[in-house]
Amino acid sequence: LRLNKLARSILFRYCPPPREMRNALAKQPAFTDLLTQLNNSxxxxxxxxxxxxxKLFKNDPIDRDMELNLIFYRDM
Known part of the structure; x- marks a missing residue:
């Protein structure tokens, strides 16, 4: 909480905390807007x-690496 608003936004944009920490921070008003922006993006x-x-894999199964990438963005 000692970080100013600009430092918190940079920190959340480039190195977001793990899900458990984000859930704990969601209760604090200083982080709610940052968490909303992170979830929306x-x-x-x-x-x-x-x-x-x-479009890329119309008839073929999705490549495993691309599937993991998609899971990363969906579940985080």
């Missing part, structure tokens, strides 16, 4: 990747 990326992968 990850959901947007997951939606975009889903569409791209659907």
């Amino acid at each position: 990850r959901a947007k990326t997951a939606k975009s990747l889903t569409g791209k992968y659907a």
